[in-house]
Amino acid sequence: MKQFAELIRTIDGTNKTTLKVAALTEYFKTAKDEDKLWTIAILSHRRPKRPVNTTLMREWATEISGIPLWLFEESYHIVGDLAETIALILPTTNESSEKSLSQIIQELIELRKKEDSEKKAYLQENWLKLNYYERFVFNKIMTGGFRIGVSQKLMTRALSQATDIDQDVLAHKLMGSWTGENTTFKELVYEDNEVAMRGKPYPFYLAYAVENEVSDLGDVTQWSAEHKWDGIRSQTIIRAGEIFVWSRGEELVTDKYPEFQKFLDVIPDGTVIDGEILPYKNGQILNFNDLQTRIGRKTVGKKLLLDVPVVIVAYDLLEWQGKDIRELPFQERRALLDKLVLDSNEKANLIKSDSMFPLLISETMSFTTWENIAKERERSADRKSEGLSLNAKTVHI
Numbered sequence: 001m002k003q004f005a006e007l008i009r010t011i012d013g014t015n016k017t018t019l020k021v022a023a024l025t026e027y028f029k030t031a032k033d034e035d036k037l038w039t040i041a042i043l044s045h046r047r048p049k050r051p052v053n054t055t056l057m058r059e060w061a062t063e064i065s066g067i068p069l070w071l072f073e074e075s076y077h078i079v080g081d082l083a084e085t086i087a088l089i090l091p092t093t094n095e096s097s098e099k100s101l102s103q104i105i106q107e108l109i110e111l112r113k114k115e116d117s118e119k120k121a122y123l124q125e126n127w128l129k130l131n132y133y134e135r136f137v138f139n140k141i142m143t144g145g146f147r148i149g150v151s152q153k154l155m156t157r158a159l160s161q162a163t164d165i166d167q168d169v170l171a172h173k174l175m176g177s178w179t180g181e182n183t184t185f186k187e188l189v190y191e192d193n194e195v196a197m198r199g200k201p202y203p204f205y206l207a208y209a210v211e212n213e214v215s216d217l218g219d220v221t222q223w224s225a226e227h228k229w230d231g232i233r234s235q236t237i238i239r240a241g242e243i244f245v246w247s248r249g250e251e252l253v254t255d256k257y258p259e260f261q262k263f264l265d266v267i268p269d270g271t272v273i274d275g276e277i278l279p280y281k282n283g284q285i286l287n288f289n290d291l292q293t294r295i296g297r298k299t300v301g302k303k304l305l306l307d308v309p310v311v312i313v314a315y316d317l318l319e320w321q322g323k324d325i326r327e328l329p330f331q332e333r334r335a336l337l338d339k340l341v342l343d344s345n346e347k348a349n350l351i352k353s354d355s356m357f358p359l360l361i362s363e364t365m366s367f368t369t370w371e372n373i374a375k376e377r378e379r380s381a382d383r384k385s386e387g388l389s390l391n392a393k394t395v396h397i
Contacts, residue, residue, distance in 0.1 A: 001130075003031055004039060004101040005137040012148040020150060024158030033185035034102035040188070041180040042146060043155050048181065050142055051111040052119050054082060057142070060120050064127065065089040083139030087132055095129045105180065108142065152203075163189060171203040177252050199244040199252070201235040202272060202318050202326070206248065207389050215370045217390070224330065224393050225365045225373055227385035229313055230288045231278040232295070236312055237319075238263060238271040245277075253277075256300060257310055259358045266347040266357075270322030271340070275314040275362070285384050311358040314341055315389075331393040334364060 010023040028036055041047060062072045067089060076085045097104075111119055130138055140146055156174060160167040170189065176199065178188060207228060210217070217223060233248040243264055245254045254260070257277065279286035279294075290308050294300060317337040318326055325333055341361040348357035367373045377388045 001097050001099050001101055001104055001134055001138070003027065004035060005134045007039070008137050008140075008146070008148060009133055011150055015149070017154065020154060021158045021161070024150070024155060025161045028159050028162035032100060032102070035100055037183070037185040037188065038102050038105050038180045040155065040159070040174065040185075042141065043150055044152055044174060045144075046179050047141060047144055048105060048109050048179075049112060050144070051108050051114075052123065052142060054143060056116065056119070057082070057086060057123070057139070060123055061086040061089060061127070064124050065091065083143050083145075084136055086127075086139050087135040090127050090135060093128060093131060096131050097126070097129050097134060104138065104141070109181065159189070165189065168203075172200060173197075175203060175246075175250060176200040177250075198239050198242065199237060201237060201244070201246040201250075202274075202324075204233060204235070204248045204274075206233065210390070214373070214390075220367055220370050220373065222393055223367075224334070224391045225367060225376065225388050226315070226362045226391075227380065227383055228387050228389040229276045229278055229285065229362070230384070230386050231276040231291060231313070234275055234277050234312065235318070236260065236263065236271075236273045236275065238267050239269055239322075241269065247277075256294065256297060258300065259305070259310055259355070260312065262348065262357060263344070263359065265351060266344045267340070267359075268321070270319060272317070272319035273312065273314050273337070273340075273359075274316040274318055275312040277310055278313055279308050280311040280358075280360075281309055287384070309355065309358070311356075311360050313360045313362045315362050329394045330391045337361065 004027075007023055007027045011020045014020060027039065031039070058069065058072060062069050065072075072085070072089060075089065076082060079085045079088065099107075107122070111122055114122070126138065127135055152174070153171070156167055156171050159165075160170050163170070173188060232253075234253070235246045237244040237246070241264065243254060243260060244252060245257060245260055247253050277291070279288075279290040286308065291310070293308055294304060294310065297304070314337055316330070317333045317340065318324070320336055320340075325336070338361060341359055344359055345357050365376065367376070373388065380387050
């Protein structure tokens with residue numbers, strides 16, 4: 001716990017990316033494998049479920065500190081962070097725990113099954129065995145929300161420097177539905193588990209705003225434009241006779257969209273499509289509000305399937321015939337994608353079905369002037385899109 005707390009203190013105390021990467025790299029070189037695994041999990045928002053709710057944490061912290069609850073709430077309002085407020089009001093101690101991060105995590109996992117009286121005793125005992133910053137980190141593990149300016153990409157860069165494994169390879173390994181409870185550091189980072197990798201998506205590459213004048217991008221004919229649709233960014237994976245649909249938030253949403261099971265009949269294994277899940281009916285894209293009626297549903301009834309059918313509007317092809325093709329120029333990937341979508345729809349038409357095949361292509365547009373692109377962008381609202389997305393025709397991902 002000491003080493004992890006010191007890591008958090010270091011990276012939280014600087015705005016310099018180089019110092020954050022250096023601290024993480026040193027940690028990944030020296031920490032125990034179990035601690036490294038849970039550090040990756042915590043920094044990629046995979047912390048274990050909270051064993052104690054925040055209401056009880058407030059009550060037990062005020063009890064041990066001897067202050068009234070109203071004073072705690074006033075302090076919390078000023079501090080602005082629950083974990084920090086609790087760490088500040090507890091009695092000062094020079095203690096420092098010898099427990100490792102993984103040991104603390106395991107205890108918190110087991111704590112979920114305990115009675116409130118046992119949870120209270122555990123928290124109060126450990127609060128008094130930790131120094132201020134260790135308490136803060138301990139509380140953060142329980143409440144979540146480590147806002148310390150460490151992106152997944154930055155963490156992956158540090159892990160790459162510590163392990164000498166290519167950064168892109170690691171980024172792929174760290175995707176998916178793994179947790180610190182169902183894998184080990186060695187399995188996650190060093191081993192190529194064919195079954196585990198089967199359903200793993202590639203890192204999502206999302207659009208970002210053009211910072212300066214769009215004309216600064218150079219020759220307009222070297223850019224491909226398409227509408228940016230307001231749906232759920234997704235990757236659809238067809239491998240080994242199975243389909244996996246991932247959202248950009250790394251949530252596996254296959255079961256929420258049973259329409260896409262049709263892909264298995266016509267799309268070959270070894271295919272990964274980058275696209276947007278959109279509500280689509282009678283040849284028209286519906287509003288995002290319509291899609292929200294399906295988001296969060298654990299099961300989708302027949303009526304909802306009929307009222308709000310969905311499609312994937314494909315943007316890009318990331319894997320084809322089992323090969324990662326992200327290194328190919330965008331223009332070549334799009335040509336393969338266009339043919340895949342066309343062939344898939346033609347094959348699907350030969351199969352008797354009472355509904356449309358839910359795979360469409362995002363139309364790419366070429367322009368001769370940036371002014372014409374600006375005019376098309378102004379029509380985005382009429383097309384129910386958020387704007388235009390630009391891709392350099394000859395650049396790979």
